[in-house]
Amino acid sequence: MTKRIQFILLCICTFWGVNAQAMSVLSSVKPINLIVQELTAGVATSSYLVPSGASPHDYALRPSDMKKIQKADTIVWYGNDLEPFLSKVLENKKNIITVSQFPSVEFYHFDKHDEDEHAHEGHHHHNTDPHFWLGPKETLGVAKEITKQLIKIDPLNKDQYQSNLAQFEKKLTQVVKTISTQLAPVKSKGYFVFHDAYGYFERYFDMNNLGHFTVSPDRKPGAKTLIKIKKSLVSQQAVCVFSEPQFEPAIVTTITRGTDVHKGELDPLAIQQDEVPGAYFNFLLTISNELESCLNQ
Numbered sequence: 655m656t657k658r659i660q661f662i663l664l665c666i667c668t669f670w671g672v673n674a675q676a677m678s679v680l681s682s683v684k685p686i687n688l689i690v691q692e693l694t695a696g697v698a699t700s701s702y703l704v705p706s707g708a709s710p711h712d713y714a715l716r717p718s719d720m721k722k723i724q725k726a727d728t729i730v731w732y733g734n735d736l737e738p739f740l741s742k743v744l745e746n747k748k749n750i751i752t753v754s755q756f757p758s759v760e761f762y763h764f765d766k767h768d769e770d771e772h773a774h775e776g777h778h779h780h781n782t783d784p785h786f787w788l789g790p791k792e793t794l795g796v797a798k799e800i801t802k803q804l805i806k807i808d809p810l811n812k813d814q815y816q817s818n819l820a821q822f823e824k825k826l827t828q829v830v831k832t833i834s835t836q837l838a839p840v841k842s843k844g845y846f847v848f849h850d851a852y853g854y855f856e857r858y859f860d861m862n863n864l865g866h867f868t869v870s871p872d873r874k875p876g877a878k879t880l881i882k883i884k885k886s887l888v889s890q891q892a893v894c895v896f897s898e899p900q901f902e903p904a905i906v907t908t909i910t911r912g913t914d915v916h917k918g919e920l921d922p923l924a925i926q927q928d929e930v931p932g933a934y935f936n937f938l939l940t941i942s943n944e945l946e947s948c949l950n951q
Contacts (some may be wrong), residue, residue: 671809677808680726682737683710685787685924686753690730692822693801695931697811706925709797709899710737723747728807730800730869736784751803759795761786761819762853785922787934788941789854797822829935833859833942840949844892846883847903851922855941865890867905880909887913894948896920918948 681687687702733754786792
């Protein structure tokens with residue numbers, strides 16, 4: 655290869671912000687990838703495995719997925735509580751980053767009532783709530799741990815990873831301030847969500863979630879749960895009920911019929927989020943905007 659060609663290739667790679675030998679990082683689900691792409695900007699490529707709209711709880715790997723896994727230099731996943739289909743596949747693979755095993759991050763553990771409800775619904779038993787990406791505190795802790803792991807795997811780019819993490823923390827701090835101000839006037843207003851996925855966000859911003867239709871989006875709500883929610887709506891304890899984009903809102907429409915309760919939509923898996931720089935922060939703002947819009951009507 656001539657020096658002129660090498661120079662041209664270097665220019666192209668510099669333009670795209672990634673070097674020619676960039677490490678490839680594969681995340682299990684889109685929300686994790688939104689975080690990873692901020693941390694790897696300029697030094698690695700990032701993508702995710704489970705298609706938008708599919709549930710990671712019961713996803714079945716395709717041959718094309720296996721190829722992605724084999725080609726990836728590093729894989730980031732939450733752990734068996736979220737992506738059980740990956741447990742055996744990743745057993746003997748190197749450079750696996752398992753978020754649920756980070757010692758410095760305190761993940762929310764379901765209490766006895768939550769565990770009983772999961773078992774009653776026939777759902778795969780979970781010990782922790784895997785939706786950490788909706789909690790600013792937990793997400794920052796995860797980002798720091800992922801950065802440590804990336805530096806161990808790719809030490810030559812240590813400075814860039816550390817710079818990316820610093821920018822991530824700065825932007826997250828700004829977004830948290832914006833959301834806190836936005837939700838302050840409505841945080842006491844009651845609402846119901848489609849499934850139990852927003853605990854990290856709700857605890858951080860002190861929201862008034864009155865309950866959920868189901869613990870898992872792939873399980874239909876029980877009759878007792880629907881009766882309880884209906885009674886709450888009739889007695890005007892809640893002002894809004896939220897559905898999710900990947901599921902038919904028929905149940906929400908039925909349960910709110912004949913009441914003055916408003917309907918909204920929350921997207922915990924970032925299905926509708928464009929994958930652009932800063933997408934993770936836009937994702938959190940979208941959740942906040944949806945909550946504020948519905949609760950403020």
